[in-house]
Amino acid sequence: MLKSPHADICLVLEGTYPYVRGGVSSWVHQILEEFQEFTFTIFFIGGDRKATEVMRYEVPKNVLGVHEFFLFEEGDQGQLKTGKKLPTALKSEFHQLLRELRDCATIDECACFFLKFARWMDEKNDPFDLEWLLSDPMVWKAMVEKYDDFCPYGSFIDYFWTFRFILIPLWKILKARHLIPVAGVYHSACTGYAGVLAALSAKRYSRPYILTEHGIYTKERIIEIIDAPWIYESPKRYFNIHSQSRFLKEMWIDFFKILGAVSYQGANEIISLSEGSHIAQQSFGAPKEKLKIIPNGINLEKFEAARIQRQKRRFENRGEGPVVSFIGRIVSIKDIKTLIRAAYLVNQKISDVTFQLFGPTEEEPEYFHQCVELAKMTGLENVIHFRGMTPIAEALSQSDIMVMTSISEGLPLVILEAFACEVPVVATDVGASRELILGNSPENKELGSAGFLTGISSPIETAQALINLLRSRSLQERMGDSGRKRVEAYYQEKLIMDQYRHLYRGCLESQIKEINPKEMKEQS
Amino acid sequence: MAGIGFRLRKIMKAGTFSAVTRAYLYAALISSGPLVMAIICLSALAAILSLLGGLEKFKVIYATTTYIYAFSLIITSPFQLILSRFFADCDFEKNRRKSLRFFTTSLACVGCAALFLASWFFFSLPEGISLIYRMSAIFFFVTLCWVWLMTALVTALKHYNQVLFAFASGYLTTLLLSFLFVTLYGKDWSLAGFAIGHAVLFLLLLRIFFCEVDSRGDSSSQGEKYSYRKIFWKYIDLGLSGLFYSIGIWSDKIVFWFLSPDRELVGQTFWVMPLYDQAVFYGFLSIIPGMAIFLLRTETEFAQHYEEYFRSLIGRKTLTEIIKIKSRLIDSMNREIFVLVKIQGVFSLILCLLAPSLTTVLGLGALQTGIFQVVILGSLLLMLLLVFLTVLFYLDKRRDAMVCCLILFLVNSSVSWGTLYMGEAWYGLGFVLATFSAATYAAIKVNVHLQNMEYDTFVKQPLV
Numbered sequence: 001m002l003k004s005p006h007a008d009i010c011l012v013l014e015g016t017y018p019y020v021r022g023g024v025s026s027w028v029h030q031i032l033e034e035f036q037e038f039t040f041t042i043f044f045i046g047g048d049r050k051a052t053e054v055m056r057y058e059v060p061k062n063v064l065g066v067h068e069f070f071l072f073e074e075g076d077q078g079q080l081k082t083g084k085k086l087p088t089a090l091k092s093e094f095h096q097l098l099r100e101l102r103d104c105a106t107i108d109e110c111a112c113f114f115l116k117f118a119r120w121m122d123e124k125n126d127p128f129d130l131e132w133l134l135s136d137p138m139v140w141k142a143m144v145e146k147y148d149d150f151c152p153y154g155s156f157i158d159y160f161w162t163f164r165f166i167l168i169p170l171w172k173i174l175k176a177r178h179l180i181p182v183a184g185v186y187h188s189a190c191t192g193y194a195g196v197l198a199a200l201s202a203k204r205y206s207r208p209y210i211l212t213e214h215g216i217y218t219k220e221r222i223i224e225i226i227d228a229p230w231i232y233e234s235p236k237r238y239f240n241i242h243s244q245s246r247f248l249k250e251m252w253i254d255f256f257k258i259l260g261a262v263s264y265q266g267a268n269e270i271i272s273l274s275e276g277s278h279i280a281q282q283s284f285g286a287p288k289e290k291l292k293i294i295p296n297g298i299n300l301e302k303f304e305a306a307r308i309q310r311q312k313r314r315f316e317n318r319g320e321g322p323v324v325s326f327i328g329r330i331v332s333i334k335d336i337k338t339l340i341r342a343a344y345l346v347n348q349k350i351s352d353v354t355f356q357l358f359g360p361t362e363e364e365p366e367y368f369h370q371c372v373e374l375a376k377m378t379g380l381e382n383v384i385h386f387r388g389m390t391p392i393a394e395a396l397s398q399s400d401i402m403v404m405t406s407i408s409e410g411l412p413l414v415i416l417e418a419f420a421c422e423v424p425v426v427a428t429d430v431g432a433s434r435e436l437i438l439g440n441s442p443e444n445k446e447l448g449s450a451g452f453l454t455g456i457s458s459p460i461e462t463a464q465a466l467i468n469l470l471r472s473r474s475l476q477e478r479m480g481d482s483g484r485k486r487v488e489a490y491y492q493e494k495l496i497m498d499q500y501r502h503l504y505r506g507c508l509e510s511q512i513k514e515i516n517p518k519e520m521k522e523q524s
Numbered sequence: 525m526a527g528i529g530f531r532l533r534k535i536m537k538a539g540t541f542s543a544v545t546r547a548y549l550y551a552a553l554i555s556s557g558p559l560v561m562a563i564i565c566l567s568a569l570a571a572i573l574s575l576l577g578g579l580e581k582f583k584v585i586y587a588t589t590t591y592i593y594a595f596s597l598i599i600t601s602p603f604q605l606i607l608s609r610f611f612a613d614c615d616f617e618k619n620r621r622k623s624l625r626f627f628t629t630s631l632a633c634v635g636c637a638a639l640f641l642a643s644w645f646f647f648s649l650p651e652g653i654s655l656i657y658r659m660s661a662i663f664f665f666v667t668l669c670w671v672w673l674m675t676a677l678v679t680a681l682k683h684y685n686q687v688l689f690a691f692a693s694g695y696l697t698t699l700l701l702s703f704l705f706v707t708l709y710g711k712d713w714s715l716a717g718f719a720i721g722h723a724v725l726f727l728l729l730l731r732i733f734f735c736e737v738d739s740r741g742d743s744s745s746q747g748e749k750y751s752y753r754k755i756f757w758k759y760i761d762l763g764l765s766g767l768f769y770s771i772g773i774w775s776d777k778i779v780f781w782f783l784s785p786d787r788e789l790v791g792q793t794f795w796v797m798p799l800y801d802q803a804v805f806y807g808f809l810s811i812i813p814g815m816a817i818f819l820l821r822t823e824t825e826f827a828q829h830y831e832e833y834f835r836s837l838i839g840r841k842t843l844t845e846i847i848k849i850k851s852r853l854i855d856s857m858n859r860e861i862f863v864l865v866k867i868q869g870v871f872s873l874i875l876c877l878l879a880p881s882l883t884t885v886l887g888l889g890a891l892q893t894g895i896f897q898v899v900i901l902g903s904l905l906l907m908l909l910l911v912f913l914t915v916l917f918y919l920d921k922r923r924d925a926m927v928c929c930l931i932l933f934l935v936n937s938s939v940s941w942g943t944l945y946m947g948e949a950w951y952g953l954g955f956v957l958a959t960f961s962a963a964t965y966a967a968i969k970v971n972v973h974l975q976n977m978e979y980d981t982f983v984k985q986p987l988v
Contacts, residue, residue: 135983137976147843155840160982234840 007041007064008508010183010201014045014194018057018066021360022329023413024189024214025057027296032060034497038504041181042066045173045194048073069176071169071193086128086136093120094127098142107254108285111261118174118200126178130171134164151247158232162248166255173197177204185210185507190217191263192256199266208507211267212294214410215431216280218260220333223407225252261285269503273411274432275440295432296411297496300487303420306393310421313397321352322470325399327392327414328406330361330368335428337374338405341459344378346466353470355384355403358395396421400476401469406430407456416491419483424476425451426465439486450483557679558604558672559773560815561691562593563805570802572699574887585714587794588661590801594774596668599637601770602763603630604676609759611677620737622750627677627733629752631670638669650792660716667722674729686732694725761922765913765929772932772962773906776940776954777801784944800951803883803892807899807952810875814868814907822860822911829853830918837981846978854974861911868907872900891948898952905959912966919977924969932962 011017017028032040040063046052048070059066086094097117104110121127133139147159173193177200187210188198195211202209225231226249234245264270264286272278273295282288324346328334336357343355361368368386375384387395392414396402402418402425409431416436418425427433437453439445452465469476569589573582607630614623642665646658671694678687698721705713756763781787781795790796829852836849875882876897883893909932916925940954973980 137979140979140983144843152844153842156843156846157837158840164985232840 006182006184008038008184009035009504010041010043010181010186010198012043012045012180012186012188012194012198012201014188014190014192015047016189017042017044018055018059019044019046019052020363021056023296023410026413027214028189029057029060030493031497031500032063034493035501035504036060036062038062038508039064041183043180043194043197044068045176045197046070065181067179067181069172069179071172084127084129085132090124090127093124095138098138102142102145107257107261108265110254110258111265111285114196114258114262115199115203115265118177119203121174122204126175130168133171134167150251154247155232155234158248159251162231162251166251169193170196174200177201183207185504187212188263189214191260192217192221193259195263195267196259199263202268203266208268208510209266210269210271210503210507211263212271212273213277213281214273215408216277216284218256218284219280220408221256222253223333225249225256257284264290268507271503274435276431276434277410294496294499295491296413296416297491297493298413298416298420298487299493300420303393303396303417306397307421309397310399310423314400321354322350322400323354323356323398324401324403324466324470325356325358325395326403326405327358327390327395327418328404328412329359329363330357330371330386331364332367333407335405335407335457336367336371338457338459338462339403340371340374340378340380340384342403342405342462342466343375343380343384345459345463346470347380347383349467350470353383355380356387356395356398357384358387358390358392360389361386392417393421396423399423401426401466402451403462403466404428404433405454405457405462409433411436416487419450419480419487419491422477422480422484424469424479424483426454426462426469427451428456428462429453430456436486437483444486444490447485447489448478448482450479450486557815558597558675559770560809560812561675562597563808565695566590566593567805567809570805582711582714584791584794585711587790587796588715589718590796591794592661592665592668594777595641596638596665596672598767598770598774599641600634600669600672600676601766603634603673603766605762605766606630606756606759607673608676608679609762610755624737626750626752626755630673634669634673635666638666642666653791653793654712657712657715660713660719664715664719664722667719667726670726671722671729674726674733678729678732681732681736683732683736687729690725690728690732693728694721697721697724759922761926765922765926768926768929768933769913772929772936772958775933775937776952776958777804779937779940779944779954780951783941799889799892800895802886803888803895804899804952804955806883806886806888807896808903810872810900811868811903811907813871814864814904815910817864817867818907818911822864823914825856825860826853826915826918829856833977834981843978850974850977857915857974861908864907864911865904868904872904875900891951894949895952898956902952902956902959905956905963909959909963909966912963912970915970916966916973919970919973919980921969921973924966924973928962928966928969931965932958934958935961 011028011031013024013028016022017025042059042063042065044052044066046068052068097113097120100116101110101113104113143160143163147154147156151159173196176197180197180201182205185208186198186202188194189212191211191213195217198209198211201207228249231248231252233249261284264281264284267290269292270281270286270290271292271294272281274293278291278293281291324343326334326336326339330336339355339357346353372386375381396418399418399421400423402414402423404412404415404425404427406412406428407430409428411432412427415425415427415433419436425437427437434453435444437451438449439447452469454461454465469479566586566589570586573586607627610626611620611623614620639662642662646661649658675687678690698718700717701720702714702717705717777797777800780797780800784797784800786799787795787797829849833846833849833853836846841849879893879897879900883889883896888896909928913925913928916922916928936954936958938954939957943950943953946953
């Protein structure tokens with residue numbers, strides 16, 4: 001990989017660009033291509049090395065380097081060795097910090113403490129190693145005290161391992177601040193580990209930190225954790241003296257909330273794509289004055305050909321049945337199973353409909369397999385087609401209606417793209433779907449609705465909406481038209497990118513005046 | 525929403541609840557079993573030789589045997605503990621066959637070293653000693669070394685009956701053949717009987733071992749590669765514990781053999797000090813009831829509680845429950861030690877009181893009676909030391925165990941050397957002080973480690 005000199009903007013990305021496809025990655029790619037006047041470095045945080053075998057995007061030339069960093073490397077499985085020990089002179093300071101941590105009662109206080117601790121580590125030049133931290137009796141004592149306060153009736157060995165599994169990646173992120181390149185602005189595309197690292201680096205080099213959240217990371221992790229089978233829950237009984245069976249899940253949830261809070265506290269600008277995420281961010285502790293909404297935008301010209309082709313196809317109408325399509329990765333968060341169940345219900349009423357599922361299937365092979373099985377079981381082999389990776393314009397030109405049953409979304413670009421081709425959309429009411437389909441401001445709403453909203457994991461609602469649309473061609477035309485108008489008015493790429501350009505300029509100009517002497521040292 | 529975040533699932537997959545290693549080590553048995561056996565043999569030999577026409581006549585044979593026993597125990601001691609520990613590890617992995625290569629390599633190493641040392645020693649003896657004597661001494665030394673290695677392994681298997689049978693057959697052969705050879709060919713042939721008898725014993729033990737390994741064999745992973753040297757160095761503290769322990773036990777005798785003004789030169793070769801040696805050997809035998817109780821009761825009791833403790837960790841218990849089970853372990857240990865001290869103490873006391881009449885029967889003098897009594901006290905302390913050492917090995921505190929054995933060695937050799945100047949009345953003090961200080965040190969360490977037990981078990985876990 002290229003190692004970069006000083007870049008204007010350092011993008012801190014977690015599990016996305018350039019190795020994983022998806023909405024955030026497309027957005028990043030858009031930004032990189034748009035801002036030819038700035039230089040970028042990319043700091044990619046991944047789970048393990050396997051994720052980075054294939055680059056899914058061609059990285060533009062203004063990217064000076066792509067750095068990779070892995071939270072879980074194979075070499076970790078070793079025995080503890082004695083690492084760098086905390087010098088005795090610093091022991092009392094460290095123990096004072098531990099006491100402060102013990103007194104942290106809220107998520108925000110914990111986040112505050114973490115930033116303070118990172119600053120202390122900076123000042124003292126990382127006085128100890130992970131090995132020391134994990135084997136220091138005082139740390140052990142503090143850990144046991146937390147256990148006694150928090151879950152004295154829970155399985156201790158699970159508590160211990162959860163504690164370690166939380167601590168170790170966090171420690172790595174803390175150490176990663178030595179690896180991340182110096183840049184004019186730090187910009188992360190989510191909270192989580194990436195957000196924490198961006199916040200720490202920005203603080204360390206006194207640079208601004210911009211956080212753009214597409215989905216709400218904390219919320220997504222909570223959803224994932226709540227039904228994670230790998231986190232132990234003690235068996236439930238009717239009569240119980242305590243209700244701590246889910247304490248491990250609570251630990252994980254609190255942990256991700258703290259990561260979120262660290263990002264929010266460290267960020268100078270917090271950007272969300274939609275009204276809905278804006279409110280969610282506040283509920284997770286983002287200060288209102290930092291919040292801002294910049295939606296996604298698309299380049300309408302790219303879809304012009306597809307739009308005309310689609311119109312032509314619909315006009316000619318060669319007697320093929322209507323096509324309902326899904327465009328996106330076949331993964332659990334998209335809840336494809338609900339889509340398949342809805343397809344079953346639709347198929348009972350309208351027999352000539354076909355469902356085309358466009359999108360990569362390799363990310364969660366097991367989930368994909370289950371979906372295929374489900375389609376077979378419901379007798380829909382000839383109705384549901386998994387088409388794999390397809391260019392979006394091509395997919396849209398073949399679609400009459402687009403459907404989406406995601407559990408969580410940010411501002412799905414694919415809805416805007418559907419609108420660009422005048423495809424009406426049936427989508428779950430998550431993320432920005434509501435404002436895209438119905439409009440947010442009064443004058444926006446006047447453009448009319450561009451489809452239907454449905455409840456999460458409700459095949460019946462999705463099916464009903466699809467049936468309504470399928471039965472009325474004129475409704476399809478009207479809704480498609482509303483969508484097109486909405487995109488033209490509010491979601492054009494140029495308008496959106498100008499807002500970011502303005503933001504970047506502002507951040508970069510504010511510090512051209514003062515070049516930090518500390519940074520010069522770091523550079524050499 | 526794109527693939528922000530990776531799958532947490534992957535992290536937990538490593539689920540390491542089984543990463544609890546157990547350090548089975550029948551330390552007491554391994555470090556003292558052979559010693560006790562050696563001393564029983566030597567004492568029996570002394571008794572039989574006196575019956576055959578007085579110890580005087582067979583002085584050289586007795587001295588040779590004593591040397592062979594002492595030095596074979598010392599040179600095999602580092603291997604005994606390492607070998608049985610590695611075997612326990614393989615057993616824990618349910619792959620006993622894996623230990624075979626390590627076992628054969630150990631046999632070869634020890635065999636070569638023993639052969640070299642014995643040949644060098646016995647061929648440098650002055651003229652006048654017959655070739656057959658030299659050859660059978662060498663053969664005896666090598667087989668005895670192998671017997672000690674086997675004993676270490678086989679005792680870990682806890683097949684006491686079979687081991688007992690092997691020893692009985694081996695020694696019966698020894699006795700009969702020696703007697704036969706001496707009457708047929710003369711004194712020089714006696715050691716040949718010893719050598720053949722021990723070879724029989726070795727083969728019987730080998731058979732027990734191989735039956736056991738095969739019965740639970742898993743041939744699939746037999747070819748697993750590992751480096752002998754790496755394992756040896758990994759457990760070097762165990763090896764050193766064994767070495768220090770056995771030198772520690774013998775050092776008072778060795779100091780007396782080589783530095784005492786009253787020593788005797790036997791057969792122009794062997795320095796001995798019968799005055800001290802016999803009293804010490806007889807006194808040392810008083811440890812037998814204590815050892816028996818320890819093996820049949822204390823050790824089992826401790827092992828049970830120790831396992832229960834680990835089960836409670838893996839069994840998702842709360843910390844309060846874990847600590848409760850730990851305190852049960854400590855309580856039971858206190859109780860067992862008390863029982864042990866009570867029984868062994870009473871036994872030792874009776875022996876001490878009966879000492880004057882006992883020593884007359886055994887043919888020892890008044891001065892030796894004193895030494896005999898002191899050594900009985902020392903054996904009581906040694907018993908305690910063994911209990912604590914075993915606990916240290918269970919807790920895998922190999923470094924502390926090593927220091928403890930080092931203390932035993934240093935105190936025993938230095939104080940015994942001092943008593944030579946202080947006069948005959950003080951003989952035996954070295955052994956008592958050494959066992960006392962080593963046992964005290966071990967007790968303190970055991971106390972600390974038991975207090976920090978849950979911290980130790982968890983903090984020592986591999987990273988992920």
